[in-house]
Amino acid sequence: MSDSDTINARRRFLVRGAAAAVGAVAGSAARAEEATPPAIPDWMKVPGADTGSQPYGTPSRFEAGLIRNVPKGLKQYTSASSRTPLQDLDGILTPNGLFYERHHGGIPDIDPTQHRLMIHGLVERPLVLTMEDIRRFPSESHIYFLECSGNPGFEAIKGKTASDLVGLVSCAEWTGVRLATVLREAGMKSEAKWVVAEGADAAAMTRSIPVAKCLDDALLVYSQNGERLRPQQGYPLRVFLPGFEGNMSVKWLRRLNVSAEPAYSREETSKYTDLMPDGTARQFTFVMEAKSIVTRPSGTQRITPGFHEITGIAWTGRGQIRGVQVTTDGGKTWQDAALQEPVLNRALTRFRLPWRWDGTPTTIASRAIDETGYVQPSFDALTAVRGLKSFYHNNAVVPWRIAADGEVANGYA
Ligand SMILES: Nc1nc2c(c(=O)[nH]1)N[C@H]1C(S)=C(S)[C@@H](COP(=O)(O)O)O[C@H]1N2
Ligand SMILES: [Mo]
Numbered sequence: 001m002s003d004s005d006t007i008n009a010r011r012r013f014l015v016r017g018a019a020a021a022v023g024a025v026a027g028s029a030a031r032a033e034e035a036t037p038p039a040i041p042d043w044m045k046v047p048g049a050d051t052g053s054q055p056y057g058t059p060s061r062f063e064a065g066l067i068r069n070v071p072k073g074l075k076q077y078t079s080a081s082s083r084t085p086l087q088d089l090d091g092i093l094t095p096n097g098l099f100y101e102r103h104h105g106g107i108p109d110i111d112p113t114q115h116r117l118m119i120h121g122l123v124e125r126p127l128v129l130t131m132e133d134i135r136r137f138p139s140e141s142h143i144y145f146l147e148c149s150g151n152p153g154f155e156a157i158k159g160k161t162a163s164d165l166v167g168l169v170s171c172a173e174w175t176g177v178r179l180a181t182v183l184r185e186a187g188m189k190s191e192a193k194w195v196v197a198e199g200a201d202a203a204a205m206t207r208s209i210p211v212a213k214c215l216d217d218a219l220l221v222y223s224q225n226g227e228r229l230r231p232q233q234g235y236p237l238r239v240f241l242p243g244f245e246g247n248m249s250v251k252w253l254r255r256l257n258v259s260a261e262p263a264y265s266r267e268e269t270s271k272y273t274d275l276m277p278d279g280t281a282r283q284f285t286f287v288m289e290a291k292s293i294v295t296r297p298s299g300t301q302r303i304t305p306g307f308h309e310i311t312g313i314a315w316t317g318r319g320q321i322r323g324v325q326v327t328t329d330g331g332k333t334w335q336d337a338a339l340q341e342p343v344l345n346r347a348l349t350r351f352r353l354p355w356r357w358d359g360t361p362t363t364i365a366s367r368a369i370d371e372t373g374y375v376q377p378s379f380d381a382l383t384a385v386r387g388l389k390s391f392y393h394n395n396a397v398v399p400w401r402i403a404a405d406g407e408v409a410n411g412y413a
Contacts, residue, residue, distance in 0.1 A: 068098055069163040078106040079203070081148065083167025086313065087298045092340075092348040093143070094170035096225050101232045102148050102168065105203030108252055112236040115200070117220075121258035124187030131236050134220060137177035137185075142219070142242070143347045145171040145315045147288050149245035149272060149392040154383070157394070157412045162298040162312075165398055165410065166291070169315065171348040174240050176221035179214045188258055196263045197239050200254040207248045208262035209241065213286070217242050220253065242346040243317030244286045245392070247272050277387035288317035290376045291395040292324055292351070292368035303406045305359035310337070313348045316370035320344070323369045324351040330363035330399075331378075337366065357402070363411050365399040379412070 035041035059066065069083035081102040084094055094100075101107075112131045120126040151168035152159070159165045183195070188211070195214050199205040209218065219240040222229060229235040234251025241248050247267055262268060262284075274282040292314035297303045310328070314321045320343055325334035337351035351366065367376040379396035386393075399411025 066098070068101070069161070069167050079104045081168060083163045084170045085161075085163045086167055086169075086293070087162040087295045087301065089295070092171050092313065092344075092350050093225065094172055096172070096227065096230050096233070099170045099172065099224070099230070099233060100146075100148070100168050102246065103201070103203075103232075104205055105201045107231050108201045109231065110200060110236060110252060115236050115254070117237060117253060117256070119182065119186045119256045119258070121196075121256075122189040122192040122260065123183075123258050124189065125185070127182075127186050129182075131222070134177060134182070134237065135222065137181050139175055139177055140219065141173055141175040141223075142217075143171065143173045143344050144240065144242045145169055145346060145348050146240075146246050146249060147291075147315070147317075149247060149285070149288065152394055153391045154386075154388055154394050155391075157379075157396075157398075158410070160299045160410060162293055162295045162398075164299070166293050168246070169291075169313075169348075171315075172224045173226065174219060174221045175223035175226075176219040176237075176240065179218035179220055179239070180216075182220060183214060183256075183258070186258070191260045192258045194259050194262050196255075196257040196259055196265075197248075197250040197253060198255040198257070199234075199250045200252040205247075205250055205267065206263055206265040207250055207267055208259075208265070209239070209248060210286075213241055213244065241286075243288060243319075245272065245288055248286065272392060274386065274390040274392055277389070282390075285393055286317075288315075289393065289395045290314070290316035290318070290321070290368040290370040290374050292321075292366045292376060293398045294326070294364055294366050294400055297364070297402070297408045298400055299408055299410050301408045303357060303402065303408065305357050305406075308355050308357055310353045310355050310364060310366075311350065312366050313350055314366070314368035315346070315348050316368065316374070317346060318374065319346065319371040321349040321368055322371050322373075324349075324366050325369070326351070326353045326364065326366045328355055328357075328362060328364050331365065334367070357406075359404070359406075361402060361404050363399045363401050365397050365411065367397050 066088050069085055074080055084098050084100045117129045148168035151166050193211055194208045196208050221238050221240040237253045238251040239249050239253055294312040296311050314324045324337045326337045327334050337353040340350040343349050369375050382396045401409045401411045
């Protein structure tokens with residue numbers, strides 16, 4: 001087919017499409033016809049907007065619907081979360097404006113020139129550091145995911161979209177100084193076993209971090225995806241613990257108390273512990289285990305018979321994702337998906353699998369396998385061990401049901 005044949009075929013397609021559509025849709029198809037080469041669309045006939053007319057850039061106005069998923073009808077928003085719209089994102093990085101939020105006492109408005117970090121307790125030299133002091137330490141940048149351990153709770157798997165279900169996970173490039181470097185400056189005493197981090201928010205969020213993690217890959221972070229942290233993510237300074245439950249990455253960090261014991265704060269006693277079927281509770285469940293979700297096609301989307309690329313994200317707090325398997329027949333068979341490079345340590349990994357849908361109702365799902373050989377469990381396998389009284393650390397497989405009309409829905413509901 002020559003180029004002009006292709007154009008004519010495309011025009012016939014658009015015209016047919018317009019004829020088949022109703023009212024407003026027909027109007028927009030007609031405009032698309034006018035914009036199709038070789039016709040010259042209106043936006044080519046005059047110069048575009050001025051350079052720098054948006055000193056801080058924003059997405060196209062046609063993408064105004066791509067926003068955080070904020071639950072409607074909450075009693076109050078101070079202790080609440082908003083979710084990343086996973087089903088509408090590509091690649092592995094979350095734009096800063098769409099990074100999930102979880103706040104226990106609202107978002108403080110901190111002047112970085114007034115902010116201080118105190119390091120005290122079992123140290124040779126207690127320190128009070130300004131943000132300028134912190135930025136003078138050698139810096140590092142790493143791409144890591146962050147996930148809330150209540151993503152989703154065990155009884156909250158009734159959502160419609162991928163975001164409703166597991167939107168409390170995001171991924172960014174984080175820049176800061178190794179916590180080990182700053183602790184070395186203060187000189188930790190040999191009895192030190194824990195470092196208790198405290199946030200400068202109204203919740204004074206407090207979590208105890210084992211010294212081994214502090215000396216391993218823990219960071220004090222001031223930048224995210226190249227710019228300063230957003231207020232929602234802990235501006236001007238947060239702890240970042242790669243692979244650990246999000247709650248421990250204390251935002252708006254003001255204090256590190258080096259101690260021999262954990263603080264046994266609210267967040268590590270009444271919350272962030274998991275009640276087991278025998279009545280005992282798991283405590284200090286730090287690591288986020290391997291998990292994945294198909295983000296396209298996913299809940300509330302609609303597909304037509306024919307070719308589809310199934311794609312989604314996988315991650316593990318234990319290192320790298322080794323593989324992702326996808327079922328398109330409700331779990332009878334599983335195929336290896338392709339992992340998109342780069343496959344990074346404790347970052348989101350994107351997977352893809354080509355698929356031809358024949359139009360019969362089915363269920364699709366993904367399961368992640370990490371470098372330790374651990375396989376993401378089904379909900380039944382997980383709850384057979386944990387029971388249904390836990391709230392945190394639900395990393396079960398998420399099934400999507402596809403109906404005869406192509407409507408995709410939550411396979412749990
Ligand atoms: N100071 C402080 N740190 C905090 C929180 C908080 O409410 N206050 N929320 C925690 C929880 S539960 C999670 S999951 C992550 C969320 O980080 P994000 O809002 O940057 O996504 O921050 C953690 N750090
Ligand atoms: Mo969280």
